[in-house]
Amino acid sequence: MAKVEIYTTMLCGYCYRAKKLLEERGAAFTEIDVMTDGKLRDEMRRRAGGRTSVPQIFIDGEHVGGCDDLYALDQAGKLKPLLQASH
Template identity: 65%
Template sequence: MAQIEIYTTPLCGFCHAAKRLLTQKDAAFAEIDVSRAPDKRQEMMARANGRHTVPQIFVDGQHVGGCDDLYALERAGKLDPILAA
């Protein structure tokens, strides 16, 4: 199964929606809270090509994008193959 990392903040509705979709897919993920960790936010921005909004999602080290990107992959039928890799 794929290794999933998701950078989040506690009060972010998009973060909750992305985590809910991953949970529905039975996909285990590591959550990184950037709200109190400026170093983790900087790490996220470096990995996400400067994107500073949360969530930012990575699958096997590859940047997938944010919540909208995750749901777009799901609608296109491309999320399951990515998660199964």
Template identity: 65%
Template sequence: MPTVEIYTSPTCGYCHAAKRLLTQKGVSFTEVDVARDPARRPEMMQRANGRRTVPQIFIDGRHVGGCDDLYALEESGKLDPLLTAT
């Protein structure tokens, strides 16, 4: 199972939606709350090519984008192969 990381903040509806989709798919993920740990935001931005908004999602270290990007992968049938790749 690939490693999934998601940078979030507690009041972000898009973060909740992204986590809900991953949970529905039975995917475990590591969550980094940048509101609780603001020192991690520059790390997120560097990894996400300058993107400042949350969520920012990574699968096996590869940046897949935010919530809309995650749902676009799901709708196009490209998310499951990323989540099952070894």
């Protein structure tokens, strides 16, 4: 299974939707809450090419984007193969 990391904040509807989709696809993930930690938020921004919104999602270290991007990958049939890849 791929390593999935998701940067989130509490009370974020998009974060909830992204985590729900990952759970529905059977993906285990590491959630990184950036709400009160500026260093983690800076790390997220650096890894996500300057993007500051949450969630920001990484699969096997590759940035796949936010919630809408994750759903677009799923709709295109590309999410499941990414999640099943082992690197």
